[in-house]
Amino acid sequence: MPDLILLAEDNETDVLLVRRSLRQAGVAASMEIVPDGDHAIAYLAGRPPYADRTRYPLPVLLLLDLKMPRRSGFDVLDWLRNESGLRRLPTVVFTNSSEVSDVNRAFDLGANSYLVKPVNAASLSDVLRLVDRYWLVTNQRPEIAPPA
Amino acid sequence: MGNLDLATLVAIIRSSDDAIITKTLDGIVTSWNPAAERLFGYPAEEMIGRPITLLFPADRLHEEEDFQRRIRAGQRVDHFETVRVRKDGSHLDISVTLSPVVDAEGRLVGISKIARDISEEKRTREIARRLAAVSEASPVNLKLDDLLQSLLRLVQEFLHADTVAFLTATPDGSAVAVRATIGLEYSVANETPIPLGVGFSGRVAAARRTTYLSPVSPGDVASLFLRDSGIRTLLGVPLVLEDRLVGILNVGWRSERPVSQDEIDLVDRVGSRAAVGIDRANLFASLERTKSELEARVDERTAQLREVNAQLEAFASTVSHDLRAPLRGMHGLAQALVEDYADTLDPLGQTYARHIVAAAERMDLLIQGLLSYSRLSRANLVLSSTSLDAAVADAIEQVGALVRAREGRLSVQQPLGQSRAHHTTLVQVLANLITNAVKFVAPGVKPEVRIWTERHGNRVRLTVEDNGIGIESHHLTQIFKPFERLHGEEQYMGSGIGLGIVAKGVERMAGRVGVDSTPGKGSRFWIELPSADA
Numbered sequence: 001m002p003d004l005i006l007l008a009e010d011n012e013t014d015v016l017l018v019r020r021s022l023r024q025a026g027v028a029a030s031m032e033i034v035p036d037g038d039h040a041i042a043y044l045a046g047r048p049p050y051a052d053r054t055r056y057p058l059p060v061l062l063l064l065d066l067k068m069p070r071r072s073g074f075d076v077l078d079w080l081r082n083e084s085g086l087r088r089l090p091t092v093v094f095t096n097s098s099e100v101s102d103v104n105r106a107f108d109l110g111a112n113s114y115l116v117k118p119v120n121a122a123s124l125s126d127v128l129r130l131v132d133r134y135w136l137v138t139n140q141r142p143e144i145a146p147p148a
Numbered sequence: 149m150g151n152l153d154l155a156t157l158v159a160i161i162r163s164s165d166d167a168i169i170t171k172t173l174d175g176i177v178t179s180w181n182p183a184a185e186r187l188f189g190y191p192a193e194e195m196i197g198r199p200i201t202l203l204f205p206a207d208r209l210h211e212e213e214d215f216q217r218r219i220r221a222g223q224r225v226d227h228f229e230t231v232r233v234r235k236d237g238s239h240l241d242i243s244v245t246l247s248p249v250v251d252a253e254g255r256l257v258g259i260s261k262i263a264r265d266i267s268e269e270k271r272t273r274e275i276a277r278r279l280a281a282v283s284e285a286s287p288v289n290l291k292l293d294d295l296l297q298s299l300l301r302l303v304q305e306f307l308h309a310d311t312v313a314f315l316t317a318t319p320d321g322s323a324v325a326v327r328a329t330i331g332l333e334y335s336v337a338n339e340t341p342i343p344l345g346v347g348f349s350g351r352v353a354a355a356r357r358t359t360y361l362s363p364v365s366p367g368d369v370a371s372l373f374l375r376d377s378g379i380r381t382l383l384g385v386p387l388v389l390e391d392r393l394v395g396i397l398n399v400g401w402r403s404e405r406p407v408s409q410d411e412i413d414l415v416d417r418v419g420s421r422a423a424v425g426i427d428r429a430n431l432f433a434s435l436e437r438t439k440s441e442l443e444a445r446v447d448e449r450t451a452q453l454r455e456v457n458a459q460l461e462a463f464a465s466t467v468s469h470d471l472r473a474p475l476r477g478m479h480g481l482a483q484a485l486v487e488d489y490a491d492t493l494d495p496l497g498q499t500y501a502r503h504i505v506a507a508a509e510r511m512d513l514l515i516q517g518l519l520s521y522s523r524l525s526r527a528n529l530v531l532s533s534t535s536l537d538a539a540v541a542d543a544i545e546q547v548g549a550l551v552r553a554r555e556g557r558l559s560v561q562q563p564l565g566q567s568r569a570h571h572t573t574l575v576q577v578l579a580n581l582i583t584n585a586v587k588f589v590a591p592g593v594k595p596e597v598r599i600w601t602e603r604h605g606n607r608v609r610l611t612v613e614d615n616g617i618g619i620e621s622h623h624l625t626q627i628f629k630p631f632e633r634l635h636g637e638e639q640y641m642g643s644g645i646g647l648g649i650v651a652k653g654v655e656r657m658a659g660r661v662g663v664d665s666t667p668g669k670g671s672r673f674w675i676e677l678p679s680a681d682a
Contacts (some may be wrong), residue, residue, distance in 0.1 A: 013477035017481070020488075067470075096470075117476060117537070118480050119476045120483070121480040121487075
């Protein structure tokens with residue numbers, strides 16, 4: 001079973017572009033998409049509709065948009081920080097905002113990396129290739145476990 | 149002397165206000181005029197034949213020996229100030245003048261002495277000194293209450309008064325209220341203001357006239373404290389400054405007594421001093437009130453500005469987040485069309501797609517410029533000694549791709565030195581200047597850019613010179629404003645905000661910016677920053 005990247009992203013166009021860029025970048029991992037913070041937390045906690053761990057296995061990386069309907073990316077980070085089994089899950093914030101206050105807050109809440117989505121499609125492939133090579137290939141993976 | 153007969157001389161001596169005494173060289177009194185009798189209290193018959201030292205206080209006996217020695221040596225003693233004792237034992241301040249008395253043959257036979265009572269003069273001098281001391285001490289380091297207390301003590305002491313009180317006018321000028329007293333068992337807080345025209349104080353205040361009252365009957369005074377204090381004589385002086393009644397000064401005695409013009413003069417002088425002090429204190433109090441009102445308003449405005457600032461920050465964040473997301477969709481998908489569907493799109497379709505991509509790129513530049521500008525305006529920049537060489541090197545690295553694409557040549561005259569700046573902001577400013585220098589050249593011209601610094605007093609001027617198209621002089625004032633564009637998009641692409649960022653960044657680093665330009669030849673953009681040692 002290939003590694004899984006969980007992408008929390010509400011913008012369907014962005015989802016299309018990320019899919020295309022991952023393909024262009026030759027990323028081997030597969031991707032699951034959740035449309036907001038509530039669904040991201042439900043997926044990670046293994047709650048319906050994601051209760052089936054075989055169908056929805058834990059990811060090795062969370063790509064997290066910040067501004068999403070219902071619970072935001074910050075809310076997801078805050079939730080993760082308090083989950084003893086999941087707090088080590090490598091989390092890369094992937095957002096439009098380059099505001100320093102957002103960057104600082106994300107790191108304060110335990111994000112492992114903060115990337116601004118490039119406008120240019122070629123740059124998007126470059127960034128996702130880097131994420132794959134660093135976090136999925138180079139990085140030593142921590143142990144993570146679903147909440148009891 | 150030949151013209152005056154003896155009788156005339158005697159008459160002059162007898163009618164003199166000054167004591168005129170003669171004595172032997174050994175200090176035995178030989179004559180004693182009526183003024184001497186009045187001054188020292190001894191009749192002539194009690195003093196003639198007796199030593200003058202009878203008048204001397206014990207600690208001044210040595211003065212007589214000294215006088216005799218000087219007279220024998222042919223000298224005079226002029227206006228020597230000293231103290232003598234009257235017959236009743238009281239002390240008297242006098243000024244004495246001693247001269248030798250010689251007989252017809254010119255032999256020294258005695259000493260003449262003229263003594264003048266200077267106690268009044270000494271008192272006047274002492275009052276002046278005390279008033280001056282009070283004046284020097286105020287108003288900065290002397291509180292009004294301290295000033296009034298020292299003035300009260302001065303009046304009490306010199307006029308032997310039993311009570312002295314300052315009353316100040318209420319702000320609306322309709323009454324006077326006790327501000328400071330001496331000699332009264334008195335609680336200032338318990339006394340209600342006395343309306344103008346009521347009681348002794350009210351009448352002094354209303355008439356603005358110095359008023360003397362003796363004997364005082366209980367119906368004459370409004371103040372209960374004063375009524376119970378057994379005061380029999382009152383002197384009230386209005387304190388007036390530039391036609392405004394500031395307050396009054398009341399002096400009271402438990403005995404019935406006359407008041408001399410000298411005493412009124414003293415109270416007047418103290419009163420004018422107090423009037424100035426009270427007036428200043430009132431002014432200071434109203435300044436303090438205005439100041440605290442202003443501070444409250446500044447606080448309020450600051451809170452409003454902070455709120456606006458927070459809203460702006462939220463707005464900038466929204467712009468960065470929300471505007472760029474759809475833009476990325478347009479750009480990315482149009483690019484996907486160009487790249488993935490080259491086979492199925494005809495050339496016109498591909499041109500359309502490429503134009504969508506270019507438009508989206510320009511819009512992204514504009515949004516980024518806006519964000520940089522707003523961030524630069526809001527950022528809290530800490531200035532420190534910064535290497536201009538390092539900043540220029542970083543800026544060149546940032547815009548390296550553009551310079552290479554335009555085949556530009558940059559030459560930097562090192563070392564550029566140091567200035568007080570904020571490194572990141574300075575790099576941003578320089579990157580914009582270099583970008584402009586490389587970008588705005590005539591078609592076919594390879595950009596040549598020179599960078600150097602000069603010291604201008606306590607400032608460092610960094611110049612970026614180009615061989616570009618230059619700027620018409622009537623455009624020079626508008627180019628540093630954000631969103632001003634001088635060129636059509638087709639010719640020179642840019643957000644129009646680059647020089648706005650330069651101007652804002654330099655302004656935030658306490659510097660200046662300027663440009664000299666010759667259309668067709670090139671421009672020299674310069675920034676001036678405080679030198680690192682300034």
